Amino acid sequence: MKKFFLVIAAMALGVSAMAQQSLMGGQTAKSPEINPDGTVTFRLIAPKARKVQLTGDVIPPISSQMGNIRMDMPATVDLVEKDGVWEYTTDVLEPELYSYVFKVDGVTTLDPSNIYMFRDVATWSNILIVTKDKGDKGDLYSVNKVPHGDVSKVWYDSPALGLNRRLTVYTPAGYDAPKNKTKYPVLYVLHGAGGDEDAWPNLGRAAQILDNLIAAGKVKPCIMVMPNGNPNTSAAPGEWSAGMYVTSMSGGAGFPPAKTGIPESFGDIMKYVESHYRVLTGPANTAICGLSMGGGHSYQTSLLNPGKFGYIGLFSAAVSVPSADNQAQYSEFQSKMKAMFNAKPKLYYIAIGETDFLYSANEGLRKYLDQNGFPYEYRETSGGHIWRNWRMYLTEFAQKAFK
């Protein structure tokens, strides 16, 4: 009777799909399957397809050189068909969060057997997490049996941008306990071009990273604030009155230009946070970091606010140092940098992958800092301009903050 009930319930739903096929005895493939030897097998049932491929970071990228820019291009592999089921098994995969999609006769297809998928700008990909041991990267990015912080989508007013804007706020486990009066330090975490306030909570696994590191005693319980870094929009696509548009990596996304930039309007975010949450203020309790464009925003915001941020993290950051040939611009930059470093931030952290296309831009910044005796910590990893690196940089930076 129960099975009959479920079948009928499934049939009565508006949209047919995998769940119903599965309930009604249709075939489903096990995909992805993490094998005991550490390889991963992907499967797709597609008896009528002529070619099925897979692309993603579960297979090694193709390294190439474009002028003096080194980079990784995503590779594609063919799946092999047997009895209508297409299959591919990877090499042994290290603990990590991976992304992939299929291509079925040339059409990008999300794995119908894997309900886990995230959007990055205008691209959806399936994800999987490979974990071997407690504390490895896969474990760190997973939801574990630890106390969980709350994650809220809230709205703040930005007079500088003339917009009411959406913001993701993580408050650590216990923050909202009825009798808790504790104040917490604040970590601002900024996304890259085309991203939004959902980027760090989703592909960035920021809440999981903080939950796990706080539970392990490795990060001080803090409030983590993840703003939207596109100053001419209010929120992620579909989450504001612009409707259901397709977003892109070109910051404007077709909307009228912003009244000002994120660094110039960052005070509106801080004002909201400091008036709505129990926060500790001052540089010892205030950190800012970001990836790519958000690294650039962190760079500029810290320059505009000397002494405000005690911990500054630039992850694969879009940074530039003005040419000394342009006297006026260079000397303005120089005086801002001096003001910021005179306030003695406890940490100025620069991290980048060796094949990141922004590598030389960051090399330029480091050279400038070295020449001027401005102290910083530098972390160079393998790989390029990828989430794998940004999750790792956040993990490292968060452990260095507020200490």
Place this chain on the structure above:
Amino acid sequence: MKKFFLVIAAMALGVSAMAQQSLMGGQTAKSPEINPDGTVTFRLIAPKARKVQLTGDVIPPISSQMGNIRMDMPATVDLVEKDGVWEYTTDVLEPELYSYVFKVDGVTTLDPSNIYMFRDVATWSNILIVTKDKGDKGDLYSVNKVPHGDVSKVWYDSPALGLNRRLTVYTPAGYDAPKNKTKYPVLYVLHGAGGDEDAWPNLGRAAQILDNLIAAGKVKPCIMVMPNGNPNTSAAPGEWSAGMYVTSMSGGAGFPPAKTGIPESFGDIMKYVESHYRVLTGPANTAICGLSMGGGHSYQTSLLNPGKFGYIGLFSAAVSVPSADNQAQYSEFQSKMKAMFNAKPKLYYIAIGETDFLYSANEGLRKYLDQNGFPYEYRETSGGHIWRNWRMYLTEFAQKAFK
């Protein structure tokens, strides 16, 4: 230079897909396109595919009869190919939120041109919203230029279930304004079998519905609480320590049985809400409603707590009335019903679609209520066991609550 930068940035990303293809000059189809005449055109670029189909509620369902159960089966249409682009144009679509997927040579494929998609149990579908006029259903389910409430994923302890569990909470615009001391009524909104605490906020458009109705002065500003209704789990799939499993409509989802049920443990949810939010209590300020299984939970929870809920909403609810043949069970039920109606709830609302497979079960409940003189409001709509109806029932119920 900017374009070059973007192209390189795209190439440097780990996973290839539409965004990058688009940046690099690859073709993208406009899909869905809402035409001026009110029809909608779907397109997919698939020059190598042999057959492309579309299924979803953008095309009329197939009505059928199975014994004495009437139901709607989702229909499928073929797209027509021209120069590698497959296309289908619907009839005129009324204002509504619609769901659809493609099938490419038999493989379920999400529309790569449409970044909007939601998961329902184990099924992902693309969505689109058709709006004609201010205040129509499409408008009501859209994010409009109105003040927005905050939506939070929080964790509460359920001693009755022995679990720390995830909960979605909507607080109305202005709730968190620094000097606001106002207390608010609470609306509990429960999902159906296989759903979770993300169901009502996503496909249910619950936050948009409340934002829009509160802004229009049609609903009293209230706190809306959307719990997880699977008592043997802690949270939506992937959001708790069980890892990345594939969920199903069979409540258990393969996990050990729960210590007790949602109705029996509902006090833990209310205790959390009443201790963590500024809430008005008592029946005049407390409403509960739910769809399908969640309608059953609302039915049972209100029965177990006579006088606690002033507004009770059963949407396509899984309800049953014990047979009078089973004397003991019937008389226990009878005394619970009497206790509940003796407390005079202001609203007992039953809503169902005429082709819902639970129609006769609800007919049985209405017959029982009529025979016993227990007052209720009844709303019958067209259609079956579908989100389209549940969004409408929530819209109606919320406007009747707290008045």
